[in-house]
Amino acid sequence: MKIAVFSDSHGNISPMLYAVEACRPDMILFLGDGSEEIGEIKKQFPQIPLKAVRGNCDRDSSLPETGLVSADGVEIFMTHGHLYGVKSGFLYGLAQAACESGAALALYGHTHLARLETIGAVTLLNPGSCGDRIKPSFAEVVTDGVGGFACRIAYL
Numbered sequence: 001m002k003i004a005v006f007s008d009s010h011g012n013i014s015p016m017l018y019a020v021e022a023c024r025p026d027m028i029l030f031l032g033d034g035s036e037e038i039g040e041i042k043k044q045f046p047q048i049p050l051k052a053v054r055g056n057c058d059r060d061s062s063l064p065e066t067g068l069v070s071a072d073g074v075e076i077f078m079t080h081g082h083l084y085g086v087k088s089g090f091l092y093g094l095a096q097a098a099c100e101s102g103a104a105l106a107l108y109g110h111t112h113l114a115r116l117e118t119i120g121a122v123t124l125l126n127p128g129s130c131g132d133r134i135k136p137s138f139a140e141v142v143t144d145g146v147g148g149f150a151c152r153i154a155y156l
Helices: 014-023 035-044 092-100
Strands: 002-006 027-030 050-052 066-071 074-079 105-107 115-119 122-126 137-143 149-155
Touching (some): 014 137, 027 035, 035 050, 092 122
Parallel strands (some): 002 027, 027 050, 074 105, 105 122
Antiparallel strands (some): 002 137, 066 074
């Protein structure tokens, strides 16, 4: 299964549309700060399931602050990251929350900086900002069907 992960579009939907068209994911995960774009993505790609969480700039209060998604045997914890202080570079709180939820992969945004690292048994992935005007980015997660996964950051 191929999952496209986006965050922080901030009104710039074009890079996200391009990335979805190019990589043809089986699922889309959106990590906040661009909830206005979610409707357009669903409209353009109705066949692709989309899950989203709320960011600190989102007005749509119907979106949850965090989410847990099971994809092809992989538990994935989703958050925008602002509630875990990720801009300070301190990711242990996020890793702990993901671990306590049973997730092997924690996805977060907020910093606009793509990042991939492991803390303990949890892989932490920030896709960067798909709305960045200079160097937009997103991430791909590919699962293997038996609980394993690989992550890749892609620049558009």
